[in-house]
Amino acid sequence: LRVLRRAGVPVRFATVVRRADGDPDLSAVTLAEVGPTGQPVPGTDREVPCDVLALGYGFVPSVELARQAGCAVTWDSPAGGWVVGHDEWLRTSVPGIAVAGELTGVAGAEQAAVEGRLAALGVLRDLGLLDERRAAALADPVRRELRRRRRFVTRVLDRFAPDRAALGSLVTDDTVLCRCEEVRAGDVRRALAANPHLGTANAVKLVTRAGMGLCQGRSCQPGLCQFICTLTGRGPEEVGAFTAQAPVKPVPLRALAVGDALPDTP
Ligand SMILES: Cc1cc2nc3c(=O)[nH]c(=O)nc-3n(C[C@H](O)[C@H](O)[C@H](O)COP(=O)(O)OP(=O)(O)OC[C@H]3O[C@@H](n4cnc5c(N)ncnc54)[C@H](O)[C@@H]3O)c2cc1C
Incomplete structure (x- = not known):
């Protein structure tokens, strides 16, 4: 922050981007001050000319592969x-699959490495390559380090976790929720109004195509699910997530082709 300030870059806290405008390129954003509940304070809108906008609303763990394998997931908003x-050995609900790092919740690279050590000890123990006492003795200092790191990470996450409900309240019918399929919030609102029995992420995806594009929902899923929560009054557990389909990331056909099955194309 000091570097930014020295360079003359204004730093504003408790401020949110309400709108981004421009046609075809970005030309201005509208900022608003937010109150203690995270809601924009009326009358504080201010337009700032700009040509680049970078937004960060926290990281999202990539749990698709684990979900495809059938591992149970839980909702942890700050993580x-x-x-x-x-x-306690980082074993998932599926026998033979353990997790470490981002899949257990966003917590940074160092915690990921420590969890990796604990998961590895658990695997050796389960394979019978470490007896119970030896595994417990080796795991003890690793668990202590993990507890210490988690205390710090929990404080950071609680402080900086995005206020999903407040962000959801900024959405207007014009807001693009799914960029790949160009689905706007108004499309989702109308779909839910026409089909009041809908209320899950998967159902809304089928009706509106939100999440069916190139990124397979990796960008829009959190925002869309929050919007469904806001509209229906349901919690994230009820709204759920898109079914984790393969491939989890865009894959060019060339990567799937065997040998030289595809000719060279630009
Ligand atoms: C922009 C950014 C900045 C960050 N800055 C910091 C920071 O300053 N300090 C900090 O502590 N943390 C930071 N982090 C978080 C940190 O990167 C993660 O916490 C850490 O990398 C998690 O480790 P991981 O092993 O769980 O996941 P990753 O490091 O993401 O490792 C997962 C690996 O799995 C591979 N993979 C994925 N799918 C497959 C597949 N199907 N088959 C085979 N391999 C696959 C990926 O290629 C990747 O190498 C940052 C993250 C980001 C995105």
């Missing part, structure tokens, strides 16, 4: 949303 459930 990024859906995270993979696990026991």
Whole structure:
């Protein structure tokens, strides 16, 4: 922050981007001050000319592969949303699959490495390569380090976790929720009004195509699910997540082709 301020870059806290305008390129954003509940304070809108906008609303763990494998997930908003459930050896609900790092919740690179050590000890123990006492003795200092790191991470996450409900309240019918399929909030609102029995992420996806594009919902899913929560009054657990389909990331056909099955194309 000091570097930014020295360079003359204004730093504003408790401020949110309400709108981004421009046609075809970005030309201005509208900022508003937010109150203690995270809602914009009326009358504080201010337009700022600009040509680049970078937004950050927290990280989202990539749990698709674990979900495809059938691992149970739980909702943990400060940790990024859906995270993979696990026991004290980081074993998931699926026998033979353990997790470490981002899948257990966003917590930074160092915690990921420590969790990796604990998960590895658990695997060796389960394979019978470490007996119970030895595994427990080796795991003890790792668990202590993990507890210490988690205390710090929890404080940071609680402080900086995005206020999903407040962000959801900024959405207007014009807001693009799914960029790939160009689905706007108004489309989702109308779909839910026409089909009041809908209320899950998957159902809304089928009706509106939100989440069916190139990124397969990796960008829009959190925002769309929050919007469904806002409109229906349901919690994230009820709204759920898109079914995790393969491939989890855009894959060029060339990567799937065997040998030289595809000719060279630009
Ligand atoms: C922009 C950004 C800045 C960050 N800054 C910091 C920071 O300053 N300090 C900090 O502590 N943390 C930071 N983090 C978080 C940190 O990067 C993560 O906490 C950490 O990388 C988590 O480790 P991981 O092993 O769980 O996941 P990753 O490091 O993401 O490792 C997952 C690996 O799995 C591979 N993979 C994915 N799918 C497959 C597949 N199907 N088959 C085979 N391999 C696959 C990926 O290629 C990747 O190498 C930052 C993250 C981001 C995105």
